[in-house]
Amino acid sequence: MNHLIVVPILLPFLTALLIMLPPVHYSPWRRRIVSMLSTSILLIVCVLLLLQVLADGVTFYALGNWLPPFGIIMVADLVSVIMLCLTAFLALGAICYGSAGEDEKGSFFHPLFQFQVMGINGAFLTGDLFNLFVFFEVLLIASYALLIHAGGKNKTKAAVHYVVLNLTGSAIFLLALAVLYGTLGTLNIADMALKVADLPQENIMLVKVGGLMLLIVFALKAAILPLQFWLPATYASASAPVAALFAVMTKIGVYALLRVFTTIFGEHAGPLSGLATNWLWVFGLATLFLGALGVLASKDFRKLVANLVLVSVGSLVAMVAFQNTAANASVLFYTVHSTLICGALFLLADMIAVQRGKAADRLVAARRVNQPILLGSLFVLGAISVAGLPPFSGFIGKLMLLQAALDTEKQFWLWGVLLLSSLMVLVGLSRAGSTLFWRVSGMQKADERALPLQVFAVLWLLSASLLMMVFAGPLTALSFAGASQLGDVINTIRTILPASGVLP
Template identity: 75%
Template sequence: MSHLIIAPVLLPILTAILIMLPPVHSVPNRRRLVSIVSMALQFVLALVLLWQTQQQGLTFYALGDWQPPFGIILVADTLSVVLVCLTSFLALAAICYGSAGEDVRGSFFHPLFQFQVMGINGAFLTGDLFNLFVFFEVLLIASYGLLIHAGGKNKTKAAVHYVILNLTGSAVFLFSLAILYGSLGTLNIADMALRVASLPAEDLLLVQAGGSLLLIVFALKAAILPLQFWLPATYSAASPPVAALFAVMTKIGVYALLRVYTTIFGETAGPLSGLGMNWLWAFGLATILLGAIGVLGSQDFRKLVANLVIVSVGTLVCLVAMQNTAATAAVLYYTVHSTLVTGALFLLADLIATQRGKAGDRLVSGRRVAQPVLLGTLFFVAALSVAGLPPLSGFIGKLMILQSVVSTEQQLLLWSVVLLSSLMVLIGLARAGSTLFWRVSGSEAGGDKAAPLQIFAVSLLLVASPALVVFAGPLTELSVAAAVSLEDVQQAISIILPQAELSGGAK
């Protein structure tokens, strides 16, 4: 049993505690140094864990050596570890950007940031639904504090809506877990898959009800239509580094859908196989179109980027609903691409707004930015990538999506919606770019130039897009391997619950 699996959860906790101690907390530069070094170390450890997972296959960590299904376990497979790597990389860039001055606008920015990362990593690694709920609550509590970082009317209003909706979602989550535990006697994901496969007929409706409630919870977390209305206001109100980190938050809901409805309610689930996938497919298509319309109709750049997140979520949900290997592989590649690019756009929006004076990020005529060539180039690269144009990673992601469709009916629907939304996104970004950089009032440039650390953070995220193209071969192979591993439910059961699997079922 490798202790490395718990490092992405344990290291952020220890870092947050260290930052809150007087020798570090009293000096801003010390807080920044500790936080940045810790995030860099977390990313390196995540890469090592990914290499280890590639060598050994699926492994799990039993806390306190209490074996599953009774103990708390963390499960490391290719899918979960790649997403931990993504989170660490995104968080490293966001914390660098925040350390350029945004962090001093609130006393506990760095500890809350580390707790948020801990919750996200735990949600990706947990092998138990109740502990998924626990990690959701940890990351949500941290996000409540981060959302109102630096204060302000808009942030407070967005935070109230965000808190109320997520508390409602948490209550529904607990109800669904109670129903499933009462019916199955376990919340260990592998053990649940084993028991659902041999579920008595009289318990089918009860488990179906619990699984359907769980679908609603994850749909809220992922911001799927009609539960997406909280996202634009919340993400656009958040501080730039917080909004960048929030770019991965909706992907946790998508991951939970993929994990639960492939492992527990997948092909081995008998009558409950494919639970809710038809609904997920329809609402996913509608979410794509709604997000694209939001991109066209946005009156400020931050809300435009928030609607891009909705477009990416809808695309990923459609792929989850298809439940085939190629679609699952596309989910992983497109998740990495879309998260990094939208995270960069949230940071870039702040740089542009700062240099446009009173116009801010509103799509109206404003003062000329102080660094038009630099910021314009970064915007151009991000726009090409997020719109799915060659030669950047968005094009490969869209190609994988289109190639993953099996049936003619699904092909007609998904191809039409994805291509139409890509055109709408391209038009929306072209309008935003021309307004922000060409519709200039006055001859003087706007505010201060961006700090080197801020440019480094944005560039770090955007460099990932061409890197995803350069290494597209091995990365697509990695995505396919992750999809195959996720769909091999029997192998996961044999590793996590060997005696239960050999005896033909958990007793």
Template identity: 75%
Template sequence: MWHLIMLPVVLPMLTALIIMLPPVHYSPSRRRWVSMVSSALQLVLAVLLLLQVQQAGFIHYAVGDWQAPFGIILVADNLSVVLVCLTAFLAFGAICYGSAGEDEKGSFFHPLFQFQVMGINGAFLTGDLFNLFVFFEVLLIASYALLIHAGGKNKTKAAVHYVVLNLTGSAIFLFALAVLYGTLGTLNIVDMAQKVATLPAEDQMLVKSGGLMLMIVFALKAAVLPLQFWLPATYSAASAPVAALFAVMTKIGVYALLRVYTTIFGADAGELSGMANDWLLPAGLATIVLGAIGVMASHDFRKLVANLVLVSVGTLVSLVALQTEQSAAAVLYYSVHSTLVTAALFLIADVIANQRGKAADRLVSGRRVTQPIMLGIMFMLGAMSVAGLPPLSGFIGKLMLLQSVTDPAKQVIVWTTILLCSLLVIIGLSRAGSTLFWRVSGTDSGGDKAAPLQVFAISWLLVASPLLVIFAGPLTELSQQAAVQLYDTQTAINTILGSQTIVGDGL
């Protein structure tokens, strides 16, 4: 059972290889079934890993018997494993939607999809910064190809911007790692935390420069202002299942910010403690405002949903800057909620576009959608949840994040920004809903009805919102446990560096 931590990385990799081999590669139905069954199995394994972490408290795994801090170490705690579960849940819904026909509009959709899931899971589970870079590159390379899946001018243009920016981010990442390794002699996260705590004064400026370069990289991955301009065009241009999977990618940047600036540059880092907070809080709040304005100004529903991703990113980054256990718990719960709901809205936008004729998802008067009742209910559930209206999960998430702001001076600006921007989001979504479903001209478009797999995929993602409310008690408790574990840096150091590491022979 100790090898279970490897499977979220190994299984999607093996699945991608199997799909590319005959006889699976030559049959669309076989490709779909292998991919969907593997995604379902990945979800089961992620839940089993979470149960194992709940029993053991903390799991670490040395690949190839190379011990920390020199070997490749995978680390599973409540925070990372919940995000792996989130990725598996999201990936299953997205792959089901893609298997309704979107996958055949381009080449190698399923292998690329699985490679991206592999990279995402690896980024959440890795225990050192160099392998975080490696898994970033794995998921980015897959995302480059998935972004231009099915082709088109808009996708190609968005892909060029996306690739150039991320290659620049990767270069800065390498510079940061070189500076930190040259100064600290390690890139293992807990070993870095231990050495930063006793860092000589003459080395602090070098380490600080490396840490701030990491902040720039993670802010770019998370799409934080002023590095957010790539996201709306990229996410709105991507095909629906790809955009749905991309909904979790910004959370990797947020996770990296939370992990690095809590563990390495946390309370025990002396002069370097909290060095990113003064940058992250204003940047996060500004991102919320920009995203809310984008929601109001969007001319099509896909771009509106992409701006909703910006709002969620800004909210999460603002909470990361607070550096408290309560704010970290709110980050985890709100990440799960916002990822699944925005992914569902991307899928809903695609179905609406397919049923409105030439108007597509543009927020203009157009023909009536073929399935107005079903899509109207789905839209209403997604809009209410993402806007934070009761009784859905967005309300609990916003309540948790507002309660996590305990400093009276910060309460004024954070509460005001979040609540006013939530009002703008409600107005923007109300305008979009009334335009798409009520401003009808002409007859029905006669568009095809949503395929059963598409309906299932959207329902699968939307049902998460009421489930997050029904099980809010144990889930908020799990979020709090994850936050406590995250801030218990000394236990992580003692466990990984001070005791026998669990070994993965032959891998």
């Protein structure tokens, strides 16, 4: 077995334990060095795993050597490993920024951060729905504590809403799993796909109900309309490195939608084929437009960035509804782009807020920032990329989204809503930039400047846009390869369940 598959789960888990033990626990710098070093190693491991999957195809790891569908398995394919690389790259930027001083504003920042990374990685790698629920709970428990890191009224209020909604979602998730397990007799994703394809008539309605309950759960995790209202306040109130890591949280919901409704309820699923397509299409476009309206209406920069997350989620969910290779490839490429750029903008918002005094990141006239050239340049780079202007990765990603809809009956709606939303985002960002850097009142305070580690973290995440532009050809090809592998459900079932013997 390929033991490298479980390293992205074990490494952050063991790192969290190590940080809580003496002598590491008693030294802030030791905690920071261990955490940053571990996250750097995690990124290297994820890249190595990506190279292995490119060479060998889909592979899985059976814990305790209990073979599927009975044991717990971790599945590594191009889609899951791309998401692992994205998480590690984002986490390294966030942990570097937090290590500049944000980590000392509350307790156990680094262990909680590592536990959340462990949960995120587990959610991407798991090969069955019950362990998807388990890893959801691991990352959510860590996120509850991280959300109130450093305290404050706004954080506590947002945390209460966040916890209540996610506990409700967890209850629905368990009920859905009970319905599906009682009907299909398995929660292994590959085995479920096999059984849904040959489902008795009397069980179709029960499985449909279970699938639609999963749709509700994943829609809540992804923050799709009308279950998106928790996101702007939650993300805006979180500390900068936490908000940056949270940028990938909604993408876990999108990933779950893509995985479940392509593998289990995809084209092979007979009467349940395309179970969620119409819902995803309508509410994806609605979320996209609502997020763009939120960008225009935002009164502070952090909420503006939170609404940019909604814009990206809406775009991705609408593309999931297409259920084809081109659309899924655009989802992969645009997910990486939007997550890293939004993460960078959350960090940048904090740097700007510190230098604007009491006005913080509110879009009102305030004193001039101490580093207008540095912060302004970073803002322009992030704004151009996230708005989808050429030549950066945002333009390439949106072009892939538009091309995926060519010659389809949905082309008019997607092109219209996506292009209009892009214009609204551009206007909102232009207004924010002019307010933050040009509407000046009051004197500067020379002692407030961005720390080198903070600048590195933002540059690290923004560099992804440049790298994705320079290597657009190979990365686009990788996205299409991942989408093709995801859509080849028959090959996935043969790899994980070689003894099934019922497939042509």
